[in-house]
Amino acid sequence: MSNSKVRPKDQGAGEVSTETCRELRMAALQAQTRRHFLRTLGGGLGTIFVGTSLAQYATPGKDSTHSESSALDFTRDPSSPLSELPPQFAAKVRRVIYLHMAGAPSQLELFEHKPDLRRLDGQDCPASFLAGKRFAFISGVPKLLGSQYPFHQVGQSGHWISDRLPHLEQHLDDICFIKSMRTDQFNHAPAQLLVHTGNARLGYASFGSWVLYGLGTENQNLPGFIVLLSGGKSPDGGKQLWSSGFLPSVYQGVQCRSHGEPVLYLDNPPETSRSLRRDMLGAIDQINRQTYAAFGNPETITRIAQYEMAFRMQMDATDAMDIHKEPDSVRAMYGSKPGESSFANNCLVARRLAERGVRFIQLYHWGWDSHGADAKEALNLGFADRCREVDQPTAALLADLKERGMLEDTLIVWGGEFGRTPMRENRNGQEMKYVGRDHNPGAFTIWLAGGGVKAGITHGQTDEMGYEIVKDPVEIRDLHATMLYLLGFDHHKLNYSFQGLEQKLTSVKPARVVAEILA
Amino acid sequence: MLDAPSPSRRQRSVVVLVAVVLIGTAMGAWFARKMSHAPISFSSDIQPILNQNCVQCHGGVRQKNGVSFIFREEALGTGKSGRRTIVPGHPDESELIRRVTSSDPDARMPYHSPPLTAQQIKLLRQWIQEGAKWEDHWAFVAPKPQPLPAVKRSDWVRQPLDRFILARLEKERLAPSPEADKSELLRRASFDLTGLPPTLEEQASFLADSSPNAYEKQVDRMLASPRYGERWAALWLDLARYADTKGYEADRERPGVWPYRDWVIQAFNRNVAYDKFVITQIAGDLLPGATFEDQIATSFHRQTPNNDEGGTDDEEFRLIAAMDRSATTWSVLNGLTINCVQCHSHPYDPIRHVEYYKSLAFFNTSRDADLPEDTPVLRVPKDKKRYEEAWSLQQEIAKLSDATVNLGRQLESQAKWMPWPISTASANEALALEWEAANSERELAVLDKDKLSPKEKKDQRKYLLSTITEDRKRSRSQVANASIPFQVQDGEMRAAANTPGKSVYELVATADVQTITALRIEVLPTSGEAARHNPEDGFIVDQVEAWAIQPNGHPDKIRFRYFVPDSEDDLRSAIARAIRFGSRSGLAGGFAANPNLFRTHWTIGLPDNPLKLTPGSRIKVRLTQTQNVNDKPAHVRRARLSASSDSCWSELIRDQEYRSNLMRLSTLTQQLKKIPSVETPVMAEQPDYEKRETMEFERGNFLTKIGPALTPDVPGLLPRLPANAPRNRWTLAKWFFSPEQPLTARTAVNRYWEQLFGTGIVETLENFGSMGERPSHPELLDWLALHFENDLHWDMKALLRELVTSATYRQSAKSTPTLTERDPRNRLLARGPQQRLSAEMVRDQALIASGLLSDTMGGPPVMPPQPEGVWNSVYNDSKWVDAKGPNRYRRAIYTYIKRTSGYPSFLIFDASDHDVSLARRIPTNTPLQALVTMNDPVYQEASEALADRMLKAADKTDDRLRYGARMVLSRNPTDYEQAKLRELFEKALVELGAGMVKRAAYGKATSGNQQRAMTAVASVLFNLDAALTR
Secondary structure (H helix, E strand, O other): OOOOOOOOOOOOOOOOOHHHHHHHHHHHHHHOOOOOEEOOOOOOOOEEOOHHHHHHHOOOOOOHHHHHHOOOOOOOOOOOOOOOOOOOOOOOOOEEEEEEEEOOOOHHHOOOOOHHHHHOOOOEOOHHHOOOOOOOOEOOOOEEOOOOOOEEEEOOOOEEEEOOOOOHHHHHHHEEEEEEEEOOOOOHHHHHHHHHHOOOOOOOOOHHHHHHHHHOOOOOOOOOEEEEEEOOOOOOOHHHHHOOOOOOHHHOOEEEOOOOOOEOOOOOOOOOOHHHHHHHHHHHHHHHHHHHHHHOOHHHHHHHHHHHHHHHHHHHHHHHHOHHHOOHHHHHHHOOOOOOOOHHHHHHHHHHHHHOOOOEEEEEEEOOOOOOOOOOOOOOOHHHHHHHHHHHHHHHHHHHHHHOOOHHHEEEEEEOOOEEEEEEOOEOOOOOOOOOEEEEOOOEEEEEEEOOEOOOEEEOEEOOOOOOEEEOOEEHHHHHHHHHHHOOOOOOOOEEEEOOEEEEOOOOOOOOOOHHHEO | OOOOOOOOOOOOOHHHHHHOOOOOHHHHHHHHHHHHOOOOOHHHHHHHHHHHHOOOOEOOOOEHHHOOOOOHHHHOOEOOOOOEOOOOOOHHHOHHHHHHHOOOOOOOOOOOOOOOOHHHHHHHHHHHHOOOOOOOOHHHOOOOOOOOOOOOOHHHOOOHHHHHHHHHHHHOOOOOOOEOOHHHHHHHHHHHHHOOOOOHHHHHHHHHOOOOOHHHHHHHHHHHOHHHHHHHHHHHHHHOOOOOEOOOOOOOEOOOOHHHHHHHHHHHHOOOOHHHHHHHHHHHHHOOOOOHHHHHHHHHHHOOOOOOOOOOOHHHHHHHHHHHHHHHHHHHHHOOOOHHHHOOOOOOOOOOHHHHHHHHHHHOOEOOOOOOOOOOEEEEEOOHHHHHHHHHHHHHHHHHHHHHHHHHHHHHHHOOOEEEOEEEEEEEHHHHHHHHHHHHHHHHHOHHHOOOOHHHHHHHHHHHHHHHHHHHHHHOOHHHHOOEEOEEEOOEEEOOOOOOOOEEEEEEEEOOOOEEOEEEEEEOOOOHHHHHOOOEEEEEEOEEEEEEEOOOOOEEEOOEEEEEEOOHHHHHHHHHHHHHHOHHHHHOOOEEEEEEEOOOEEEEEEEOOOEEOOOOOEEEEEEEEOOEEOOEEOOOOEEEEEEEOOHHHHHHHHOHHHHHHHHHHHHHHHHHHHOOEEEEEOOOEOOHHHOOOEEEEHHHOOOOEEEEEEOOOOOOOOOOOOOOOOOOHHHHHHHOOOOOOOOHHHHHHHHHHHHHHOOOOOOOOOOOOOOOOOOOOHHHHHHHHHHHHHHOOOOHHHHHHHHHOOHHHHEOOOOOHHHHHHOOOOOOOOOOOOOEOOHHHHHHHHHHHOOOOOOOOOOOOEOOOOOOOOOOOOOOOOOOOOOOHHHHHOOHHHEOOOOOOOOHHHHHOOOOOOOOOOOOOOOOOOHHHHHHHHHOHHHHHHHHHHHHHHHHHOOOHHHHHHHHHHHHHOOOOOHHHHHHHHHHHHHHHHHHHOOOOOOOOOOOOOOOHHHHHHHHHHHHHHOOHHHHEO
């Protein structure tokens, strides 16, 4: 893994020097002999800090017997709980950009070409579609609904795509579709929780938190797991989607904002100039050192380091989020306009964060819940706006990363929390004002692009109606296992002791790495 | 190594093994045994080997090849290989030994993993040789009385507990630290007991008091302070997953939960004994002579999230809440983790799958059902003085409702019924829309009765008007006017698949009875008895009407005097409707199963006079249905009719008491409504006629249930419930406090210990099972548990008093390099505890030091400043509005808790997000915390206010700085600190002289650069390590 992408740090910005702090820490370590016992951040198991010798565990290509037998240790020096740890085996990617389309976009209007469904448009849905099924809203006998938009084939891969994503379609040869995603949740909040935490209930750790816990992050001056929202609302699952759950809160996602401070509490109060702040930090630092000398509590050293890092984060996070610094041409490519909370701006920021060594970047775009109850979300109206909002920026992000040579070690995932029915929604048994579809947990499409993933292929298949999977079903936990594999982990090994269990993202049901999509 | 290596820790490197120094309890004991050839202990020698190496494949979840090591009888059984896994007394005949020693890599266990060490194999052999005795995990065996250990330095001891700590230190050849100086000790105790630093007066009085019990006097003062309850409530509200919103997508407000929060604070302040404190919260509704406050306390288990998202299955989320209650009860009271047993037997502890559901059964018969209105609720007056009044009204309403419903049910079951087979049935949409339009007009007419804001009223009016227009428009259409014919099966109506969302069902039956006194309409689950366990979507009938059709076709409308309700829900709706639209409307005969249908529901119409029918007449019944349940039309899917000629119904019509009860219910309901109140969700049992049964869910899936109905019970590894007690929550709650219960007292004392010393005696507060940590001082844990239970009778303040007045607690936190090396995590307590302040304490310290803190207690939650745009939840209009005035500066415990969007600065300081019960906050130390205390406007305001106080307190800069330090650090600054603060103040003055900054948030009168420079100093004080710790 190369380290070249870390931006050089702004040195000498504060009186609080990294160097002296490190010395202090080393002195403390020496005073405690070579063995140094620390609080695990985890299940409360006293264990051992082995310093930097962890590198030896990055064992690319180690045989599977070894990786099965060796349990991993995620203990860190508590003064840098986000410090990088090597993956279990050679990773294909070093970061993830996850584009979550909250509300569940219709696969039948985007990627699932179903001519038979269009032929049967307007006919009563067969009884076999309804028997034993649980729906959010459909009741009685709904009508079948063909795609609202025309489809065509593009590129070498010959992927089918509708006319709604004219920019993205130029990149389909870089994309791997999974058209056989399946979930067991048909309501937004639980389904989003399942996608993000591996569990439909509250209280579990999000994917990004797991990755941060397992790998840490390159750049200690920025949060390692950053969340950006667009579409005007938080996703239905709320902040739990980037919660650290039972993992220590240091691993929770940090929501960054395009209005006001990019990170909460990042800016100095208006009455505190940066030079005054530097003086203040100097005083804090000096007094805290005296406290350490008097009490000898290692947490004091940690605190000294955190204040120093906070000072650097103020600058680095502000800089990372500032898309004014991009040339006009790049901003035009994304369709970004500084100052808006737009998906375009967030995609551009995502690239800047990726460049700066942020491990997990999660974008949410809201408004995909096309029931047909409202013009803003209807397939024939608002849905087209959503497509416009994400099409160009998504394409630009792929192109931009590729051009910078970063696509090969970045994993991009695009998708919602479930699919939509081939039946037109008939809430209360009546035809709706606008065109929409109900939730379909039985089949949906996501796509991946980037390192380690076969480009230009489709995995899995649904029936002629796009209703049920007929080939190669992929569970959410399989997707998680696959993503972890690309990041260098056997999903069984990335675990954490809590409530008497070795908790893991993929939970207890069997999960498999979808080997068919691996490059 | 001072911590016993946990069996769960997967050692991944040689480094770890080399570094292990075996002075931990378990391993120490192991060494001792090894030296003396003492018999092997299953719990400390064998189970860790099995848990670490075998149980993942051969345990509660997976039992590969039929082999499991959870229960002894399983381990002694025969695996798929046909050989016995363990043959007691004969290691060489045991497949286990053959497998762990095999040289064939495909046969050798652990499979494709490093082999067991020679030492481990030797232990296994010796254990089998000695009979393979199984032992219960330590925590499942009741605590044993422990003699107080003899110690050399008995003069050091202040409390019996000190002997246990000191004995261990002496064994380790460590000396305890000297007592902390007075300032350090007072700060520590003050935060621990009240959550606040000592005030200047409190500091001065303690420093000036040279009496031998000066410290004890302070402790008593703090325990008596109302601040004590506010501090300890924070801990309990984490466990109770207390929040002001319901969670999940909509995350709407629960405006009536705060009376429960106030109950907790008051219970701590009144020093309710721990057993009573817990029993009231688990089963306050079932206590004989339960008080109003006992009912409020049961809101503990109504703090579970509710899912109001459109299209969710209420039964699914009702069950999730019930499972949460069961899991939370076990984890809070016993440190047992049973959630994982939902899908399979416990992977490590001997708890079987079915036992999970037996334990769930205690919580599966409560009346809540994930309804948006959060029923059942208690109306709690905003003014405490009216509690008595509100309670007596609610009690009487409950009594009268019971009597009314029970009388009806009794008559219904005694009366003779003649079935009236339905001959034709159909549904019509137009009629339903007409009814809805008319009903909306009635609603419009009484809109002014509702307590709504002008905006809400306007919106409601708009909504009603558009409903009327839309309904009338559609009802005139051809589609709506066409009646949909229904199937009739065995004289019962079966709805068609294409039944309109709003329908009037018309049922026609041939009436061959001549005189009838009652007409019964039953709505049945389509799946019959199966619905008892897999309920169907519910139904709502708004109105029931009937006609007698003469043989000549002439319809005579039947006038009903009463509709006899079959449930309290139906009765309550009828009364509410009568109040709203006049008494006749209450008799519209609506009935419902909301949200789910799992039994037959009925309503009985009683005609004004016995109905005499001409032979050849028919009966026509219309059921109007316009509403939704679970976001789907509230269809009637199966119904039947019957008639009774019994005279009991005519008597009921003449029964003055029945009539006056109904009138009285209406009056009482109206009186109750007039008392300004909030609605607090509480626990209440289902009436007997509705009681759910619990079955096992196959692999945890609530849609597939298997086996017989289960009797509520506790897991078999624990003591039995009393033989003749009813199997309900009250019995369960009392059982936790029975003398033989091994875990309740241990879990409780461990929690207090952790709060004061930073780490529990059992570090994993949430898990006392075999995968949890072992106690650092097992004898002390048992001693404390029995002491708390038998000597202190669960008196929480008395226990805390003993803990904080112990010599152990009173030690200085200063460490030495030797001590840090020997015991970096201070598990042996050769020095005093030093902890970071909790999220609440960080805020409250800043407010009290700056003089901003409001001392108002209780009441609705408040919204201190929070950055804009933090709340933007979907489908939810609620807004965060920064409080003005004193509510801006209330203690942290009163801050509004929104589940999907917690108060940011608290979350950054590791507060719970209150989604699930949290047993232990894990403190972290991050740059984001530094940003909060440096930049959050709350701390900026506090810094400015503190600066004002410092400037007013004295004339000389040095005195001002000293004052500030005493406020924030609870002590005088050191000379070095004083010098550094002074240096900063002077630098800041110079900087500010440049005139580049303006003053913002707090403070009206700016006193210039002095003030601003002092604000910088105050801010630095709040950010010192010494300020963030106690």
